[in-house]
Amino acid sequence: MKRPEMDSDTGLELPTIGRTMRLFGRASLLRCPNCGMGPVLQHWLRLRVKCGTCGLRLQRGEHDAFTGSMFILFTLVGLAAYVVLAVTLAVTAATPWELLEYGLPVLAAVLIVAFFPFAKLLWLAFDLMLRPVTPEELEWHRGADAEFETERDAPR
Numbered sequence: 340m341k342r343p344e345m346d347s348d349t350g351l352e353l354p355t356i357g358r359t360m361r362l363f364g365r366a367s368l369l370r371c372p373n374c375g376m377g378p379v380l381q382h383w384l385r386l387r388v389k390c391g392t393c394g395l396r397l398q399r400g401e402h403d404a405f406t407g408s409m410f411i412l413f414t415l416v417g418l419a420a421y422v423v424l425a426v427t428l429a430v431t432a433a434t435p436w437e438l439l440e441y442g443l444p445v446l447a448a449v450l451i452v453a454f455f456p457f458a459k460l461l462w463l464a465f466d467l468m469l470r471p472v473t474p475e476e477l478e479w480h481r482g483a484d485a486e487f488e489t490e491r492d493a494p495r
């Protein structure tokens with residue numbers, strides 16, 4: 340029997356502070372938010388399909404996991420650009436507007452690459468914070484080879 344991918348038995352869960360800190364701390368260290376190990380990176384711009392330790396599929400079998408990570412990526416890059424702008428305005432007597440005009444877009448492009456894997460794992464941590472992985476779901480993650488699947492076998 341098949342059932343839709345997004346059909347969740349557990350639904351959303353109210354996160355605790357300790358679990359939230361643990362999930363985001365692991366993601367900030369480029370480790371699997373679920374188990375704290377890895378490896379999780381195929382290379383800097385690409386996650387592995389599954390965590391090398393716990394077997395969690397790092398996009399949880401969903402096509403739109405990329406969208407949430409882009410929200411986190413552009414938020415991080417925007418905040419970093421504002422910090423650089425604010426510090427430059429605070430410490431320089433004559434504001435180097437021409438340097439900022441060309442330097443900030445270059446900085447943003449560099450930071451998009453630099454923050455890319457962090458954004459993906461932080462989004463996974465956010466997802467796991469609200470929808471913790473169940474033992475049945477983890478079994479499904481371990482059993483599948485593909486990055487995306489639209490249906491899965493119902494737990495027995």
Ligand SMILES: [Zn+2]
Binds near residue numbers: 390
């Ligand atoms: Zn893991």
